[in-house]
Amino acid sequence: MTSPAGHAGQAAAMAGPTGRAAHCALGEELMIYQVAELWAQLDACVRDIEATGDACALCVDCTALREFDAAGLQLLLVTARHLDSMGARLSLLGLNDKLREQLRGLDPGGLFDLQALEAA
Amino acid sequence: MSEINLDAALVIFFEEARDMLAQIEQCVLELEQKPNDVEELNALFRCAHTIKGSAGLFGLTAVVGFTHHVETLLDELRNGAMQLDLALSSLLFGCRDHIAVLLELARTGGELDPADREREQSLLGQLRAAVSAGDRAPEGNPDPADAGRGAPMQAEAVAGRDGPGDWQILAQFRADTFRDGFDPLSVIAYLSTVARVDRVVPLLPAGLSFEACDPETCHLGFDIRVGGEASQATLESAFELVREDCELTIRRDEPVPPAVPADDGLPTADDRLGDLLVRQGNLTRDVLGDALRAQTVSQAPLGEILVSANVASRSVVEAALSTQSKLREARVEERSMVRIPAEKLDQLINLVGELVIAGAGVHSLAQTHKVPALIKSTMKVNSLVEEVRNGALSMRMVQIGETFSRFRRVVRDVCGDLGKQVELELLGTESELDKSVVDKIVDPLMHIVRNALDHGIERPEERIAAGKPPAGRLVMSAYHDSGQVVIQITDDGRGLARERIMAKAIERGIVAPGAALADKEILALIFAPGFSTAESVTSLSGRGVGMDVVKRNIESLRGSVELQSEPGKGTTVEIRLPLTLAIIDGFLVRVGRSHLVLPLDVVAECINTNALQAPPEGTCTAVMPLRGTVLPVIFLRHLFNLRGPQGARQSIVVVRSGGRQAGIVVDALAGEYQTVIKPLGRMFRQLKGISGSTILGSGEVALILDIAALVALAADGDDRAGSDAGHPVAA
Numbered sequence: 042m043t044s045p046a047g048h049a050g051q052a053a054a055m056a057g058p059t060g061r062a063a064h065c066a067l068g069e070e071l072m073i074y075q076v077a078e079l080w081a082q083l084d085a086c087v088r089d090i091e092a093t094g095d096a097c098a099l100c101v102d103c104t105a106l107r108e109f110d111a112a113g114l115q116l117l118l119v120t121a122r123h124l125d126s127m128g129a130r131l132s133l134l135g136l137n138d139k140l141r142e143q144l145r146g147l148d149p150g151g152l153f154d155l156q157a158l159e160a161a
Numbered sequence: 162m163s164e165i166n167l168d169a170a171l172v173i174f175f176e177e178a179r180d181m182l183a184q185i186e187q188c189v190l191e192l193e194q195k196p197n198d199v200e201e202l203n204a205l206f207r208c209a210h211t212i213k214g215s216a217g218l219f220g221l222t223a224v225v226g227f228t229h230h231v232e233t234l235l236d237e238l239r240n241g242a243m244q245l246d247l248a249l250s251s252l253l254f255g256c257r258d259h260i261a262v263l264l265e266l267a268r269t270g271g272e273l274d275p276a277d278r279e280r281e282q283s284l285l286g287q288l289r290a291a292v293s294a295g296d297r298a299p300e301g302n303p304d305p306a307d308a309g310r311g312a313p314m315q316a317e318a319v320a321g322r323d324g325p326g327d328w329q330i331l332a333q334f335r336a337d338t339f340r341d342g343f344d345p346l347s348v349i350a351y352l353s354t355v356a357r358v359d360r361v362v363p364l365l366p367a368g369l370s371f372e373a374c375d376p377e378t379c380h381l382g383f384d385i386r387v388g389g390e391a392s393q394a395t396l397e398s399a400f401e402l403v404r405e406d407c408e409l410t411i412r413r414d415e416p417v418p419p420a421v422p423a424d425d426g427l428p429t430a431d432d433r434l435g436d437l438l439v440r441q442g443n444l445t446r447d448v449l450g451d452a453l454r455a456q457t458v459s460q461a462p463l464g465e466i467l468v469s470a471n472v473a474s475r476s477v478v479e480a481a482l483s484t485q486s487k488l489r490e491a492r493v494e495e496r497s498m499v500r501i502p503a504e505k506l507d508q509l510i511n512l513v514g515e516l517v518i519a520g521a522g523v524h525s526l527a528q529t530h531k532v533p534a535l536i537k538s539t540m541k542v543n544s545l546v547e548e549v550r551n552g553a554l555s556m557r558m559v560q561i562g563e564t565f566s567r568f569r570r571v572v573r574d575v576c577g578d579l580g581k582q583v584e585l586e587l588l589g590t591e592s593e594l595d596k597s598v599v600d601k602i603v604d605p606l607m608h609i610v611r612n613a614l615d616h617g618i619e620r621p622e623e624r625i626a627a628g629k630p631p632a633g634r635l636v637m638s639a640y641h642d643s644g645q646v647v648i649q650i651t652d653d654g655r656g657l658a659r660e661r662i663m664a665k666a667i668e669r670g671i672v673a674p675g676a677a678l679a680d681k682e683i684l685a686l687i688f689a690p691g692f693s694t695a696e697s698v699t700s701l702s703g704r705g706v707g708m709d710v711v712k713r714n715i716e717s718l719r720g721s722v723e724l725q726s727e728p729g730k731g732t733t734v735e736i737r738l739p740l741t742l743a744i745i746d747g748f749l750v751r752v753g754r755s756h757l758v759l760p761l762d763v764v765a766e767c768i769n770t771n772a773l774q775a776p777p778e779g780t781c782t783a784v785m786p787l788r789g790t791v792l793p794v795i796f797l798r799h800l801f802n803l804r805g806p807q808g809a810r811q812s813i814v815v816v817r818s819g820g821r822q823a824g825i826v827v828d829a830l831a832g833e834y835q836t837v838i839k840p841l842g843r844m845f846r847q848l849k850g851i852s853g854s855t856i857l858g859s860g861e862v863a864l865i866l867d868i869a870a871l872v873a874l875a876a877d878g879d880d881r882a883g884s885d886a887g888h889p890v891a892a
Binding site: 072073074076077079080084087109110111112114115116118119120122123146147 | 217225334338339340344345346347361363365369370371372374376377379380381
């Protein structure tokens with residue numbers, strides 16, 4: 042394992058509305074060690090969406106993601122619910138099969154869009 | 162949190178981590194015997210999890226990073242993806258030791274040296290290899306029981322069983338769950354290995370906003386539906402790891418729609434029954450209000466009212482009551498233990514010691530001035546002080562079992578290195594002694610045990626040839642005897658070879674060639690400095706710097722060590738230690754102008770006599786008849802050359818030590834006396850028969866007698882004069 046800090050996504054670099062979707066990317070892990078940093082990055086994306094008012098989705102690139110824990114799930118749920126209240130969606134892109142099935146089982150309300158990366 | 166508090170918390174973390182490491186060792190040892198013991202596996206996982214989680218709080222990334230990999234392996238074991246074998250347990254021991262190194266470096270601010278770094282890489286490689294082997298294992302093992310393992314939760318969750326299960330589990334995790342290193346998803350994954358999880362719904366408080374969300378604080382709850390045959394106990398056991406971090410409600414699935422969590426989450430220990438039922442979604446606030454209004458009239462228990470009104474089933478009410486009770490019990494349990502730094506206890510005991518001395522001083526003054534009311538008051542105060550003293554001392558008493566348990570790992574590792582088989586038996590583990598004694602006895606015990614394994618117990622082939630079972634037996638036992646704790650380490654090995662001991666002692670110049678020594682004296686030679694009979698120096702023992710240091714360390718604790726050995730049958734090392742190094746119940750006596758103290762526990766009886774003859778000039782021991790037996794006696798006046806007037810009558814204090822009796826001849830008995838032990842100065846430490854000193858209420862110093870040494874001296878005869886036996890005297 043690399044150091045916990047090394048797993049945070051590169052959301053800051055990639056964040057920002059692009060057309061009608063904001064983007065950010067996750068690293069290999071979405072766990073307690075990364076959630077604080079990622080929350081700040083997602084918060085920036087959400088503010089951008091609020092500010093521009095024209096983005097209908099926050100697209101999170103999960104191609105590198107290999108593992109998440111309950112702290113990661115909580116962050117995704119809170120973000121998705123918040124976006125939902127704004128009329129936007131949280132799209133998780135490029136999830137591997139294992140994680141996609143796992144998240145699908147934990148999202149009976151359908152808050153997440155679980156899409157392949159190409160769909161972005 | 163202030164910096165000071167953080168420092169204090171870090172100290173506590175290191176202490177707790179040390180306990181966890183000890184527990185990891187014991188768990189792995191247990192699992193080697195019972196690889197399928199789920200409880201042990203859970204306990205092992207919990208320890209690693211706690212270390213990782215707590216280390217994360219303090220930013221100890223090296224500990225977190227390494228322990229994370231260990232935890233992954235343990236998770237695989239827990240999920241049944243692999244089973245513990247000798248190689249895995251050795252790997253886990255290695256990881257445990259490396260975590261200890263990382264923690265120590267974190268504590269001292271050091272860095273891994275190259276050897277430890279190489280070791281870490283090697284361990285990580287082994288961990289990864291083991292985990293990936295575990296992941297591959299189910300493919301080659303079509304056992305239907307393994308279906309769904311590895312990624313159990315998603316397999317169950319996507320199985321499409323949307324219908325209600327037979328149980329509903331509501332689990333609300335506490336705010337610090339993530340910070341404590343617990344991952345609720347792991348728990349749910351584990352749950353699905355023991356029960357059929359039909360549906361998992363994460364619950365978030367409705368009022369939790371994205372902006373206000375602290376992502377490291379756990380707000381999550383889960384509504385889990387479980388079907389199939391699982392019992393409530395099975396479901397509860399799945400949450401055992403997070404019992405303290407989770408408010409759990411398990412109930413039969415009722416045709417009540419899944420509860421929408423209230424803004425304030427799931428049940429807490431403060432909830433009353435009605436609140437609990439509302440939080441669980443079994444009751445609405447309106448219905449509860451009606452029931453409470455009815456209760457003001459009928460005064461019946463709320464549960465009864467709800468059941469009789471058909472607004473809740475009896476089972477639901479009982480489940481809620483059970484949850485309420487458990488939550489409250491858990492809270493009481495949390496508050497029932499207090500961790501106190503040892504130095505604070507030491508300080509308390511020192512102060513109590515001073516209080517005892519000061520109390521004795523006041524009592525002495527009261528007696529001198531013959532003020533009855535004051536004498537009565539000081540007696541009352543002294544009685545209370547004695548209770549305080551006992552309470553303070555009892556706080557520092559620990560069971561020796563914890564210390565003994567460490568040797569299970571030692572025996573395992575040493576036997577592995579030496580190719581020997583040894584069964585370790587621990588007896589009397591509940592025996593208590595002062596923590597300060599326990600801390601200092603570990604090293605001597607370690608050396609004795611390693612000696613027994615290295616030199617005492619034979620290899621399997623040698624044992625079979627000698628008509629013994631291939632596995633040797635090592636017994637560590639402890640018991641209380643006459644105010645002391647006796648620790649015995651007994652092996653059934655080859656025993657000590659007298660001729661080799663003598664030959665080596667002559668070679669080293671410890672005894673003169675041709676010297677005739679008694680058997681006991683020959684055995685005692687192994688305690689001589691620099692003595693070693695090992696054919697070769699091993700990493701375990703045989704460096705010749707061991708047993709003399711062992712003896713010195715034990716004697717520095719006011720203890721003694723003895724050997725018994727039978728060729729071909731084994732050796733027993735017996736250590737006798739005082740229960741405490743601080744304060745004892747003493748028995749004050751006077752010889753001439755000097756006061757002396759005996760530990761009260763060793764006193765069997767006192768005999769007054771005026772027919773005792775002094776021993777011959779130059780000796781201090783004698784023997785006398787006592788109810789048909791011969792009692793060796795020792796005259797303190799002669800032993801210590803004590804001066805002062807001697808009365809016509811003398812007293813003999815009969816004492817017991819090590820299964821032997823002896824009489825100590827004194828001039829007068831002053832009675833019981835609370836004795837605060839003060840160490841002897843360096844000059845006086847070699848004094849035979851004296852183990853310490855104390856200060857009397859008058860300010861006078863009294864010496865504390867070393868009864869084991871005096872009994873040995875009396876029983877073995879007067880060695881001051883070089884004779885072998887005492888001289889008979891009339892009683």
